[in-house]
Amino acid sequence: HQPWEVREPFNSRYSPDQMTVPESFSQRIDPQTSWHADIVETHKNLSQQKLQKIKSMYSGSVNLIDLNAGKIIDELKHLDLYDKTLVVFTSDHGEYMGEHGMLYKNNFYETAYRLPFILHIPDGEKGVVNPHLFSMVDFMPGILNLLGVEPNEAIQGRNFSSILTEESVEWKEEAQVHHALHKGAGIFTPDYYLLLHESGEHLLFNRVHDPKELYNLYDDPDFQYIVKELTVRILDHHKSLDTPEWKWLGQLAID
Numbered sequence: 001h002q003p004w005e006v007r008e009p010f011n012s013r014y015s016p017d018q019m020t021v022p023e024s025f026s027q028r029i030d031p032q033t034s035w036h037a038d039i040v041e042t043h044k045n046l047s048q049q050k051l052q053k054i055k056s057m058y059s060g061s062v063n064l065i066d067l068n069a070g071k072i073i074d075e076l077k078h079l080d081l082y083d084k085t086l087v088v089f090t091s092d093h094g095e096y097m098g099e100h101g102m103l104y105k106n107n108f109y110e111t112a113y114r115l116p117f118i119l120h121i122p123d124g125e126k127g128v129v130n131p132h133l134f135s136m137v138d139f140m141p142g143i144l145n146l147l148g149v150e151p152n153e154a155i156q157g158r159n160f161s162s163i164l165t166e167e168s169v170e171w172k173e174e175a176q177v178h179h180a181l182h183k184g185a186g187i188f189t190p191d192y193y194l195l196l197h198e199s200g201e202h203l204l205f206n207r208v209h210d211p212k213e214l215y216n217l218y219d220d221p222d223f224q225y226i227v228k229e230l231t232v233r234i235l236d237h238h239k240s241l242d243t244p245e246w247k248w249l250g251q252l253a254i255d
């Protein structure tokens with residue numbers, strides 16, 4: 001998170017010249033939608049050189065966090081508590097760091113929504129990468145269940161711990177996203193990401209073949225069945241919860 005500066009030696013640990021520039025950085029010049037253009041306007045003075053400097057300091061910040069997280073782990077081991085402790089390493093949002101010509105988090109591309117979520121579970125398997133999709137609202141009920149604590153009934157999240165501890169479990173592979181400030185609502189599935197925007201300028205990306213989100217497929221005739229299917233899922237979600245977004249989502253027509 002900005003401000004980017006971090007204390008030495010971390011602030012200058014990485015050379016700006018070694019920092020890569022995302023392929024989608026050019027979208028600050030050629031954005032995909034008008035609402036994207038409005039947002040990247042704030043980054044019009046973000047040169048490649050400036051981005052590389054920011055990214056080098058950001059990398060130093062990550063290094064500092066890793067080292068201090070390691071100190072906590074080492075102390076748990078020293079106190080003989082590590083194998084009795086549920087350790088969760090996560091964040092509340094991602095950082096574009098030049099992707100799509102932007103910094104920060106306030107937009108709809110995947111980088112801001114894809115979070116690190118690393119668990120050390122006592123007596124759990126080690127080195128397992130779980131491919132399932134779940135959302136931040138699922139964190140609380142899942143973590144409480146791993147701790148043996150029953151969550152209250154006024155929750156909307158799902159108990160994600162079931163997909164970690166059970167070999168076969170029914171799980172809806174989706175993550176819903178919405179952003180009240182910028183008037184958008186979307187859904188991630190394993191293969192696609194659909195973003196509906198109040199302006200009518202929508203986005204559809206193939207998450208498998210276009211992970212950098214360079215090609216908007218929303219108006220492609222070959223993908224209209226995907227658009228329709230995922231639109232229905234977004235509308236059902238917001239209607240069932242009567243979200244603020246439902247006021248404009250409910251006006252969308254589905255052919």
